[in-house]
Amino acid sequence: MRSITDWRSRPTAENLLLLAVAVCLAIAAVRAVFVLVAVPTAVYADSQAIAAAQAAGSTVPTQTVLTRIGESAAWQSWWGGRVVPFRDGGDYIGVMWHSQPTRTVGAVIGVLIERDRAKGVKIDRVVVPMDEEALFGQPPGALFTRPDGTTFRSQWAHIDRYARSFTDVPVERRAYAPFLDSAKAAALAAKTHLTLRAHDFFMADPVPGSSGTWVLYSRQGASREYLLVPQELMTAGGAS
């Protein structure tokens, strides 16, 4: 008895088409299975290596599981070099920042200002650097190397313009040196009780009775950090 799976009863072109569909689907399935096996293996091996390095006293950059998945070769080949989905930070604006170029800093500031104002924090004005060279201490377009060895080029961000999409608080551009070295940043963090609000972005505790003017600082440490500090607490950098 013949059935619909009987290829002899079909024209060659139809058999070829069905065969091609089957081959395409099989390739897709095999690749997906390979990724499902290879990626967890790679991430596990990576975790073991990090644990060993930490046990040996080495400083290891913090990475989320999703970041490590994204760095595995099997995943990259399958995913086609696209951005890896993320969820770390507990705050999408922060997560965005972690994965985006510097342009997003204005949006992050705008969101954080509005959030903290809603909690009663006095923020009347934010000062951001005017000099585009100062943000990273290098001219725009300079090549930077991340702790993981990957590189990026700095790109000037219109912080004030992008912040305006999120807040009515004036974001004022002034000429000052916003770049902090590690020692200054650590001293500042200790003095101001900086709070991690979003990945790589810190805000200091507000000063009681303060003017409400906050100043943006930046430092390139293990990861790029941004600091939003009440003017009264600022000692380093020389805000005007």
Added chain:
Amino acid sequence: MSGIPSELAGLAFFVVTGWVALWPARRTMGPVAYHLAALPTGLLAAAVASSVGALTNRPLDLVSAAGGAIVLAVVVQLLLRYLGTPAVGMKEVRPVSFALAAASGGVLASVFGVLRLTVTNNDSVMSYWPLGVELARKGVLTPGLIATRSVLIPSMNAIYYSFGSEWAYVVYPMLAATLLAWLAMTLLAGPLSSLKPHTAWTIVGVAVAALVLEPSFLFHSVFVHSHMISAIYLLMSLTCVWLAARPAHGGETAEVDRTYLVLAGVFATGLMLARPDGLAYLFVPSAAAMALIARPKVELKAVAAYFAPVYFMLVATYGVAYLELGMWLSGKLSGKRTLAVLLVVLASAAGPWVVAWLDKRLPFRITGERFQSIFVAATAALMVAALLIKHTNAREALANAWLNIFAGHGGYNYLWWGVLALLLLSLLTHDALRRDSWTRSPFLSIVLFYVIALVVHGISHAGRVGAGDSLNRVVFHTLPVIVWYLAAVAGRIFGDQEKALPAVQ
């Protein structure tokens, strides 16, 4: 963190709007299609709400959102009642199905909400979301919004923002899940409806698996951008045209189901408003609809069924934009350019009568499904002319497209080689151009989409090499349609064999 309650509230707002708007079509659609179509239909209220806000001089807050939802629901209801085909003896939508749809949708949305997976690029962070926040705070339409993003997604974001969301992300995987279910449902109701259940379900399973296993589909399921939204509206508008036609049921003499034509027009407006270039891609479902309604004797109600929702949304969005902004300037979609395309869209409603008039005078026939072939050929000829005139830009655009889509730089691996091979093989099996079939219009729609894409990118936007390139992302919009088409081809092949079986047993 963006709260899950605000994500669910936004979804519920859009779904309820869709339920109300589609109420007159529920018996024709049946419970599954009715509930699946609710979210994409309700989402269109966002675009109307931005105009309500602009006209009443208020932000796009929950009051404007409610105004937009009411206007959309009333207009769609009126169109379905007065232009749709009355449902006779169709499937009833029972109250319990609302509870089931709400529960299953709520659970799925909560899962996506807890997973908190999202993908962004600069457009997401610097444009779609801030424009939404700005709309929610000020309610002002700006040239930047109209020209670079179109109103739908920023307005949707504004409504989410008004519900307390700080980053709308659950709607994208929800739309992806809706797309998969709609693909399966329309295949079973259409080209696979005459097959034995196990054959039909096997083909549907393979079609759904093909999309789920494709990384670009998974990527766009969480990518905060216009692509999943465009893809679902393209698929839904086209499948509604095909379900309105129900091929092999009498060709040009068969009655058209106008309810599905209204739905096709409604979903085509989503495609039109999801991106600025959506105005150009609107011609893909429009050509398929014209092939259905451009008959020797044109039925006014059928023409109105498809074009009335399109006209309504054009007036409600671009009309209001002209009122508010005048002739806006932009390097992308300026007021003048928009007006030129709008005039063609507006004039195309007269097309069926022009085609019928020409059909009587020409030595060859151009009505019915012949129209779509002729339209695709004419547009392709225009494309070649346009690319030759703008040859410097066109050469760069084509080179980038080749590198991205076929040479691996766009992140698709060998996907498009496989698609190309399958499309060519479907030409050999004669399914691509088979008369009065479920496959001819899908094939021509796919070709027309690429012709338009090459015109849009060839004359104005050469793009760049890499996965982030615009054309490289836009080609994804056709992927569900291609899968639908290939499933229909498989259905035809197995259907022929099933019919032949009793004779050889």
